[in-house]
Amino acid sequence: MRTVTIRCIHPEEGLPSNLCPKNPCAPNPCTKNGDTKAVCNVEDRGSYSCQCTKGFFDNGITCIGKEQSPVNIDTSEVVDENIQDLELSNYDSPLRELVVQNTGKTVQATVKTKSGEKITISGAGLSGTYEFEQFHFHWDLDTMEGSEHTIDGVG
Structure with a gap:
């Protein structure tokens, strides 16, 4: 296992947003789906530490890769x-506990x-069985934006 710390430059700092995912710690930033787990912590705005058992974002030093957010779904x-x-x-199943939290950036x-x-959740071409951990929302100051992913180029 190795730890890789990368620095993503966000659009407001001068780099196009498609070069850096909004959250590289989102589901499975590792290149091998199913057999690897990543432990990621946001250290500061745009800086992430990730531990993966095999590989990280294809080459280990960049924020771009084949299986990352945002995703455009071409119908x-x-x-x-x-x-x-x-x-x-x-x-x-009946719930024992539901915790809704304002993280300062979203509702989780x-x-x-x-x-x-x-x-x-499993099947339908997924490489394994995935456990639900949490859900959160994505939004932006502009009500016409906010979705991390797009369908046919529309968010």
Whole structure:
């Protein structure tokens, strides 16, 4: 395991936003899906430390890579006739705890089920089973922007 610290320059500092993901610590910044876990902490505005068991963002020193946010979903390329069903587990379990928090940048919610079982998602071409940890919202000062991802180029 190695730790890589990178510095992303944000658009207001002079670099186009497509060169740096808004959150490289978002789901699986490592290049090998499924077998690696990343532990990431935002150290200061735009600086992230990430630990990955194998590789980091393709070459280890840049903020760009094949499987990162933001993602543009091209609807002309998203149909796969052979894809298996998406499997959601424990999503309908009664909740023991729901914590909604104002982080100063977004609203974030975490949940725990009464049974203690994890809420998971798998199938549909995913490389493994993923556990629900939290959800949060993305927005911007401009009400026409805010989505990290786009569909056919529209956020």
